[in-house]
Amino acid sequence: MIDYYEYIRAQNFPHIWCAGCGDGIVLKSFIRSLKKLGIAKDDAVMVSGIGCSSRTPGYIDINTLHTTHGRALAFATGVKFANPRLKVIVVTGDGDATAIGGNHYIHAARRNIDITCLLYNNYIYGMTGGQVSPTTPRGMNASTAPFGNIEPAFNISGLAQAAGASFVARGDVYHVQQLDKLIAAALGKTGFSLVEILSPCPTAYGRRNKMGTPVDLMNWLKDNVVAKDKLDKMTEEEQRGKVPSGVLWDVEKPEFCGEYAKLVERLKTDKKKA
Amino acid sequence: MDRYEMRLSGSGGQGLILAGKIMAEAAVIYDGRNAVQTQSYGPEARGGASKAEVVISDGDIDYPKALSLDLLLALTQVSCTKYSADLKEGGILIVDSGLVKDLPPGNFQVYRAPITEIAVKKVGKAVVTNIVAVGILTKIAGVVSEDAVRKAILARVPKGTEELNMKAYEEGLKAAAELIGT
Amino acid sequence: MSTTPKGKVIMIAGNEACAEGALYAGCRFFAGYPITPSSEIAEHLCRKLPRLGGKFIQMEDEIGAMGAVIGASLTGMKALTATSGPGFSLKQENIGHAVMAEVPCVVVDVQRGGPSTGTPTLPAQMDVQQARWGSHGDHGVICLSAATAQETFEQTIRAFNLAETYMTPVLLLIDEIVGHTTEKMVIPEPGAIEVVNRAKPAVPPAKYVPYAPTESGIPVLADFGTGYRYNVTGLCHTETGFPTNDPKRIEANILHLTDKIERHRDEIMRWKAFRLDDAKIAVFAYGAVARSARRAVIEAREAGIAAGLFEPTTLWPFPYEAILETAGRVKAFVAAEMNLGQMAREVELGAKCKAEVHRVNRVDGDPITPKQILEKIKEVA
Incomplete structure (x- = not known):
């Protein structure tokens, strides 16, 4: 049995998240992964941007850095590059990472810097009251899309893969055992690892779109998020409306800090030769 | 000497900023005087009008840019026309005779030399036009010692091009000697 | 320097x-x-x-x-x-x-x-x-x-x-x-x-x-x-x-x-004073313009005008107290800047009307020359 109190900042509870929010589930899953991998609290740095998910650092007893909107990956790049010994985790949301922080997102992936990015996708700007985000599905309502969203949504896992990340996975807060495995795998990977985590926002998204209670939203995840292997075996008809989950991409490629270390060594060797 | 001001002008890519740095470094590091080098350039990496200025003095140099030029080097017609207004009466004007046809009105000591042609035909590479020019203006201006400039060139040019650049410098000195009849 | x-x-x-x-x-x-x-x-x-x-x-x-x-x-x-x-x-x-x-x-x-x-x-x-x-x-x-x-x-x-x-x-x-x-x-x-x-x-x-x-x-x-x-x-x-x-x-x-x-x-806060002790005109300049100002002060002195230079090397916090103290001794400030007077406003705040603040501004991409400052010194002396 894991003692969560060993990892949380109990003095900051109760947390600010709404009843039915998935963010607390991710926090616990992350704590289990830290414990499983034996990562010391002193060696872990969590960096976040702005939004509901970005409040996670306040609740976990490691080195924590809450930054500006969209910029977590840029700050995290500085932390990791300055001290590669540290395990750096970025906690961010769909609006934070793929709208205002989109540039840092694709470039952190391109560099393949050894950062684990936990991107909570709730399809909406929750903290600011339910504005449309780059991942809001077409046709859904938001406070700034009252007549239905007319824009296509980003595939944020696909974006990270295309930009150069070495590990990409998608999980959700209903399938928690799978989520634990995905977060642990991401933390164990050397390189830029993304875990897109579908986490419902009953307050700003579910309610506005008449999706029912928080339990109904959980049931939606249960019925519609399907492991990729399983989904691949389904008929086209069965696949409709389903979201693939699991490890979507896992390759070995040069990591930024390691490449820089090699450059430093090369310069030393060149100097000796000279 | 209070202030000796020279402006090296031409088009972007001719290496005039490097030429300016060489003159300034020669004055300071090898002749033990004071010098300041500034530059001005447009958005073009190649072409356009570009200038480097060098102020040489035995004292402190406060204002770093040229106020009243003692010497203007112009490697193109555009730069000659654009940058000659600050040349003082009786000042030295050195132009590339192959590229500058119209001289500005005024009472100047004018020296015409086929600078680019010397680089291409006598040294064998257009890329050393700036160093040929350095040789010419060193000899004509006479404010920085020829040896100091030689050392400054060797310290600045890429490894493996020393011989080529020395040849360019010597050709410049030679061309200048012919112009002033020494 | x-x-x-x-x-x-x-x-x-x-x-x-x-x-x-x-x-x-x-x-x-x-x-x-x-x-x-x-x-x-x-x-x-x-x-x-x-x-x-x-x-x-x-x-x-x-x-x-x-x-x-x-x-x-x-x-x-x-x-x-x-x-x-x-x-x-x-x-x-x-x-x-x-x-x-x-x-x-x-x-x-x-x-x-x-x-x-x-x-x-x-x-x-x-x-x-x-x-x-x-x-x-x-x-x-x-x-x-x-x-x-x-x-x-x-x-x-x-x-x-x-x-x-x-x-x-x-x-x-x-x-x-x-x-x-x-x-x-x-x-x-x-x-x-x-x-x-x-x-x-x-x-x-x-x-x-x-x-x-x-x-x-x-x-x-x-x-x-x-x-x-x-x-x-x-x-x-x-x-x-x-x-x-x-x-x-x-x-x-x-x-x-x-x-x-x-x-x-x-x-x-730090600033440098050049020939400011007995100055009647204090030129206020910083950065590259301070170099022009120093030359202008030397030339003004040669022309018989008691000019000096107040050169802040810390821009913020701004030395209001030192400006006030200087304002009590000089007739006028000449604030020269490559903008439309952004720091001249602070000089005015600091001087508290004890000295006039005149401006030399340039925004055409060319540097302010010693001559420009000298002319203003002569004009207000």
Whole structure:
């Protein structure tokens, strides 16, 4: 049995998240992964941007850095590059990472810097009251899309893969055992690892779109998020409306800090030769 | 000497900023005087009008840019026309005779030399036009010692091009000697 | 001009002198983005840092560069970024984060003309008020200036010293002329110029409170990864580093950010006086314009006019007291700047109508010449 109190900042509870929010589930899953991998609290740095998910650092007893909107990956790049010994985790949301922080997102992936990015996708700007985000599905309502969203949504896992990340996975807060495995795998990977985590926002998204209670939203995840292997075996008809989950991409490629270390060594060797 | 001001002008890519740095470094590091080098350039990496200025003095140099030029080097017609207004009466004007046809009105000591042609035909590479020019203006201006400039060139040019650049410098000195009849 | 220290004489441009000053100060992290006329600072450091155990990264944008610098600083590294006007605008958001979170770092702005893309290759001094008020919210700011390569070297070191002493971002504003003027500089021997390093916590982790009030008012932030686990945020926070909505604590946080600079203003503010003691006309100038002003003062004296130069090398906090004291002795100030009078407003505030403040302004991309200033001196004498 894991003692969560060993990892949380109990003095900051109760947390600010709404009843039915998935963010607390991710926090616990992350704590289990830290414990499983034996990562010391002193060696872990969590960096976040702005939004509901970005409040996670306040609740976990490691080195924590809450930054500006969209910029977590840029700050995290500085932390990791300055001290590669540290395990750096970025906690961010769909609006934070793929709208205002989109540039840092694709470039952190391109560099393949050894950062684990936990991107909570709730399809909406929750903290600011339910504005449309780059991942809001077409046709859904938001406070700034009252007549239905007319824009296509980003595939944020696909974006990270295309930009150069070495590990990409998608999980959700209903399938928690799978989520634990995905977060642990991401933390164990050397390189830029993304875990897109579908986490419902009953307050700003579910309610506005008449999706029912928080339990109904959980049931939606249960019925519609399907492991990729399983989904691949389904008929086209069965696949409709389903979201693939699991490890979507896992390759070995040069990591930024390691490449820089090699450059430093090369310069030393060149100097000796000279 | 209070202030000796020279402006090296031409088009972007001719290496005039490097030429300016060489003159300034020669004055300071090898002749033990004071010098300041500034530059001005447009958005073009190649072409356009570009200038480097060098102020040489035995004292402190406060204002770093040229106020009243003692010497203007112009490697193109555009730069000659654009940058000659600050040349003082009786000042030295050195132009590339192959590229500058119209001289500005005024009472100047004018020296015409086929600078680019010397680089291409006598040294064998257009890329050393700036160093040929350095040789010419060193000899004509006479404010920085020829040896100091030689050392400054060797310290600045890429490894493996020393011989080529020395040849360019010597050709410049030679061309200048012919112009002033020494 | 600076008093010349002992050491190796080299010829160096202001931008490279800035990079060398950073290295002398112990800076081992640079993150930047290409922008004229500051790029030579990055180009110099990308060659040097990997050989000195340091880190260099060209980020995807200006905002990211500022973020990376703050992240690196929190691991204990002295970190630098360099930019020019448009990039300085972009960095303001994260400069504000460094102010709020009290993370030391240095931001160099090699000024060009604005607004917007303006004149990328031409000098200006149009960012001096942005340096003070560019990031939103009330807070103290430390901003330095330099006029020569030697001074740029020394002011870069001072910028790091002030950043580490007062746990705040420090801005260094130079301009295209200073950045691109190659001139004589002496690299002092190591140890000849004082280098300040960040204070370390004096208590064990269990007793550590990151933003606890100290005697000097300056917090002691531990390096990430050293066993002191704490929270850093851009939100208003208590001394624990955790966010607060308590009005009293919000107020204390905001007042602290101004107070920690203001109560040390006498240690931070510096200016240079040249022939000012018996002057009737005080020229006020900084950066490259101070060089023109010095020449103008010499020429005015030769013409029989008692002129002097007041040259602030700390732009913020502004030396209002010294301006007032000078105003009591002179007939007029001549404030010369490559903008439309951004600091002349501060001179007027400081002078409290005890002396007239006349302006010499230039915004056409050409430098202010000694002659322009001299003519104004003659006109108002």
